[in-house]
Amino acid sequence: MQRRKCIPHLVATDQQKMTDNKTINKLPLIIIAGTPGAGKTSVLVHTIRILKSANRRPALVKIDCLATDDDKRFAKLDLPVLVGLSRDMCPDHYSIYNLDEMKAFAQKNQADALIMETAGLCHRCAPYTENCLGVCVIDSTSGPNNPGKAGPFLSCADIVVVTKGDMISQAEREIFRERILEANPGCNIVDVNGLNGQGAAELAQQFQSFKAGSSVEDKLRHNAPFSVCTLCVGEKRIDKKYHRGLLRTMSGCEQYVGE
Amino acid sequence: MVKIECISIIGGIDKSGKPENITSLDIREGEIIGIVGPTGSGKSQLISDIEQLSQKDSSTRRQVLVNGKVPSPALRNDPRQKMVAQLSQNMNFLADMEVRDFLRLHARCRGKDQISTDEIIYKANQLTGEPIKPNDNLTILSGGQTRALMVADVAVISESPIVLIDEIENAGIKKHEALELLSGHNKLIMIVTHDPVMALSAKKRIIMKNGGMSTLLEATPEEKIVSEQLSGIDATILHLRELLRNGLYIEENDLNFIPESLLCKEENASLTL
Ligand SMILES: Nc1nc2c(ncn2[C@@H]2O[C@H](COP(=O)(O)OP(=O)(O)O)[C@@H](O)[C@H]2O)c(=O)[nH]1
Ligand SMILES: [Mg+2]
Ligand SMILES: [Zn+2]
Ligand SMILES: [Zn+2]
Numbered sequence: 001m002q003r004r005k006c007i008p009h010l011v012a013t014d015q016q017k018m019t020d021n022k023t024i025n026k027l028p029l030i031i032i033a034g035t036p037g038a039g040k041t042s043v044l045v046h047t048i049r050i051l052k053s054a055n056r057r058p059a060l061v062k063i064d065c066l067a068t069d070d071d072k073r074f075a076k077l078d079l080p081v082l083v084g085l086s087r088d089m090c091p092d093h094y095s096i097y098n099l100d101e102m103k104a105f106a107q108k109n110q111a112d113a114l115i116m117e118t119a120g121l122c123h124r125c126a127p128y129t130e131n132c133l134g135v136c137v138i139d140s141t142s143g144p145n146n147p148g149k150a151g152p153f154l155s156c157a158d159i160v161v162v163t164k165g166d167m168i169s170q171a172e173r174e175i176f177r178e179r180i181l182e183a184n185p186g187c188n189i190v191d192v193n194g195l196n197g198q199g200a201a202e203l204a205q206q207f208q209s210f211k212a213g214s215s216v217e218d219k220l221r222h223n224a225p226f227s228v229c230t231l232c233v234g235e236k237r238i239d240k241k242y243h244r245g246l247l248r249t250m251s252g253c254e255q256y257v258g259e
Numbered sequence: 260m261v262k263i264e265c266i267s268i269i270g271g272i273d274k275s276g277k278p279e280n281i282t283s284l285d286i287r288e289g290e291i292i293g294i295v296g297p298t299g300s301g302k303s304q305l306i307s308d309i310e311q312l313s314q315k316d317s318s319t320r321r322q323v324l325v326n327g328k329v330p331s332p333a334l335r336n337d338p339r340q341k342m343v344a345q346l347s348q349n350m351n352f353l354a355d356m357e358v359r360d361f362l363r364l365h366a367r368c369r370g371k372d373q374i375s376t377d378e379i380i381y382k383a384n385q386l387t388g389e390p391i392k393p394n395d396n397l398t399i400l401s402g403g404q405t406r407a408l409m410v411a412d413v414a415v416i417s418e419s420p421i422v423l424i425d426e427i428e429n430a431g432i433k434k435h436e437a438l439e440l441l442s443g444h445n446k447l448i449m450i451v452t453h454d455p456v457m458a459l460s461a462k463k464r465i466i467m468k469n470g471g472m473s474t475l476l477e478a479t480p481e482e483k484i485v486s487e488q489l490s491g492i493d494a495t496i497l498h499l500r501e502l503l504r505n506g507l508y509i510e511e512n513d514l515n516f517i518p519e520s521l522l523c524k525e526e527n528a529s530l531t532l
Binding site: 166175 | 303310311316335346349355361362364365369405409412413419
């Protein structure tokens with residue numbers, strides 16, 4: 001399969017022999033998910049500035065698919081920054097099985113927390129682990145029906161950050177908030193303006209008081225989506241006769257095609 | 260919901276790090292306060308300090324007290340208890356819904372199912388020359404209709420006792436009437452504005468300078484008269500706008516148009532002069 005020739009890897013070069021499991025297990029892990037353009041980086045930059053002024057030193061990891069400029073935006077914060085590109089894989093899957101390397105990176109840089117921004121594209125994944133602080137960033141201009149459609153990255157989050165409230169009416173913001181609570185009744189909603197940072201102090205407060213570590217035994221909150229078919233391994237032809245694996249028809253039937 | 264009788268702004272520092280001129284300022288329910296000053300003088304930051312009920316934790320180090328006390332964390336953070344509504348030029352309706360359905364949905368969010376949506380639409384239509392119909396889609400409303408509906412919605416459905424208005428002057432709505440509708444519900448209103456009609460509608464105004472609250476001016480009796488006359492001019496401009504919109508020619512005589520609601524007020528005003 002030519003598509004699988006080079007498995008993309010994080011650019012962390014040092015070997016992890018010196019990895020001290022104990023300190024790694026205590027490292028708080030904060031995972032930020034949300035669709036592209038939702039405002040994740042903007043919110044993070046404001047929040048991390050506040051954390052820095054409180055003498056915190058988190059390490060930042062940005063996972064994206066093809067390319068990202070976010071590392072340049074993070075670099076201005078003068079903190080350790082690592083970028084991972086998932087290329088033809090779901091970035092959420094990629095971020096999960098590369099977690100160890102990210103933790104080692106944070107540890108090597110004497111960070112007191114690991115903050116990871118993912119690209120979260122497929123709407124069926126949720127990158128949060130049970131022991132992380134799961135933060136979903138959602139754009140309030142995406143319309144009041146969006147929270148109901150957003151999937152597990154919203155419904156499994158601990159904190160839901162709502163951005164772009166400056167562009168819509170208060171009425172619409174309130175309806176949006178209700179819809180979020182319908183999808184995730186236990187979550188903590190924080191309104192943050194990604195442009196001027198209004199509300200970021202609240203988020204920084206919650207980051208600071210999050211102390212739990214993510215150990216090697218940590219698990220995912222939500223199962224990753226199922227996809228085992230010929231398309232997954234590089235088939236491009238579209239006719240039905242070329243497809244094998246577990247396939248679902250428009251009528252909802254699931255069937256296994258193949259040997 | 261906490262009843263707001265008074266909020267106090269304890270002064271912090273200006274952009275040079277010097278203490279603000281105004282060290283403490285109380286604003287009571289039902290009051291309308293203007294915020295004026297050059298661009299970059301800190302008007303929006305002042306609004307933002309109030310919105311967040313800052314506790315010396317913003318760049319200005321201001322502290323905001325509610326009824327003389329430090330507000331509880333719940334009051335600051337719990338979105339359901341948020342006491343502040345904000346109206347600004349940049350806000351739009353983006354939901355793909357009919358006006359009536361939208362208002363009903365919002366009322367339900369607030370636990371106010373019994374509210375009549377027709378009443379809100381009626382109130383909004385008092386503020387705009389182009390009537391909103393209950394079955395109009397939100398996204399086709401004009402800027403004026405949108406602003407008018409937001410004002411009526413905040414006045415009737417939202418319980419937020421504090422309303423912050425950020426430069427809505429060019430929206431094409433009747434500004435005096437909009438403020439009356441809002442303040443009629445005993446809300447505490449703060450208006451950032453460059454517009455004399457709006458600025459003079461307020462009984463007091465805060466002058467901002469270099470990031471700090473510099474002076475508090477009270478409107479003089481003379482300003483009150485000027486304000487009412489300005490309202491007349493404002494109404495004339497809105498009237499002309501309607502005529503133009505409806506494809507009519509403008510005549511010199513149209514400049515003398517003053518709505519009846521303002522006529523008797525003006526006579527009173529000139530009597531006291
Ligand atoms: N008006 C407004 N724009 C915002 C807000 N937050 C982010 N943006 C803009 O939305 C765009 C995408 O933001 P970004 O942080 O890059 O999103 P990300 O892809 O989730 O990291 C940028 O142009 C931001 O300036 C907000 O609260 N209000
Ligand atoms: Mg980003
Ligand atoms: Zn996925
Ligand atoms: Zn597949």
